[in-house]
Amino acid sequence: MNICTSDIEKLDALIEGAKGIVITAHIHPDGDAAGSTNALLSYLRSRGKENVRIVYPEPLADTISFVAAGSDKSLVLDAVTAPEGCRTAVVSADLIFCLDCNSFTRTGVLEDMMRSSSASKVLIDHHLNPDVEAYDLVFSTPQVSSASELLYNILLALPDVAGNVSRLPRSSAEALMTGMTTDTNNFSNSVYPSTFAMASGLLDAGVDRDGILQKLFNEYRENRLRMMGWLLYENMKITDAGVAYMVVTSDIAERFGILEGETEGFVNLPLAIGRVKMSLFLKIDGNGFFRVSVRSKKGYSSNLCATRYFHGGGHENASGGRLFFPQDIAAPEAAAAYIERVTDELFKEEGYV
Ligand code: 5GP
Ligand code: MN
Secondary structure (H helix, E strand, O other): OOOOHHHHHHHHHHHHHOOOEEEEEOOOOOHHHHHHHHHHHHHHHHOOOOOEEEEEOOOOOOOOHHHHHHOOHHHEEEOOOOHHHHHHHHHOOOEEEEEOOOOHHHHHHHHHHHHHOOOEEEEEEOOOOOOHHHOOEEEEOOOOOOHHHHHHHHHHHOOOOOOOHHHOOHHHHHHHHHHHHHHOOOOOOOOOHHHHHHHHHHHHOOOOHHHHHHHHHOOOOHHHHHHHHHHHHHHOEEOOOOEEEEEEOHHHHHHOOOOOOOOOOHHHHHHHOOOOOEEEEEEEEOOOEEEEEEEEOOOOOHHHHHHHHOOOEEOOOEEEEEEEOOOOOOOHHHHHHHHHHHHHHHHHHOOOO
8 A cells, every 4th residue: 555654744743733622534434434433533542632522514323433432531522412512622633633534514513613623634435526625634545444444554664653553552443443444344345455355464463354244234123134134025116128226215124123334334235236236225304315335346437426426435436425305396296207217317327238
């Protein structure tokens, strides 16, 4: 991995001189956002930094909140349950880290606060199209599994860790393994040689991978599986071009009593079907839009789909965005027709059919 020595020196000096540090990540923080932020928090604390806070735009979903269990609860804030605490932390920060997030645009209600802060700003991310102008120091590469993997390599390059994984605090190592595991769907996508090297290094240092897998994949509520079965049987549609989609409206979400985070991963399931090239998962959000997840097989661009038709972006084969009503579609019921129309157009324009 190409991490520039002079950038590491700059980062080390920024950390050394910082009196107040804020770490943030994207809206709807997922496993990688949770893993990378908590890993950095533990590292900075072990380095003697007293005044460090994680500031999320929204709380962690219950399904991944275990990642923060190793962190002091008073240091992990979100703008929904502790808006004033977040404001105070950002205003008093002289160093801000933005993780798993390519732009402050993706930090929701925190965006203006982050942009107007005079703190030094460091980006550590793996998404396409980073907003490099907004940061003083940029670590950005799409050629890694996750922000957690990039952070792992940055931490190892810092002089006090000096390549010795066992010098990372245990909670930091566990959080990094968790973030990488969720973004790769447990090694089924976005895996590079450096990803296995990271896993090997962390296992060698004693990380309990079995325990992490148990918490990530085997402790769901029954509702999730019932809903998954129903969606695949009753709700999933597949177009002639090979685009599968599922649309979760409020009545469906209510029927299964589904909570934030409990539909994570559903978008991947239709890709198991041979003729499916791309999969879209739409879930209603109370604020007048659908949250959209897009996944695709190699050679079909989720990123183009999310950017052109859903005000979003992300990675080549895993992206997300939003579909607004009444702006994009007249009403929620029109989502299916919209998906079919735009994906047909995309597949024709890009020569996928
Ligand atoms: P997910 O479908 O899991 O929510 O997101 C898949 C990927 O797309 C993640 O890397 C996520 O950060 C990115 N993503 C999700 N929503 C958006 C969005 O609205 N805009 C951009 N630029 N990226 C998004
Ligand atoms: Mn990520």
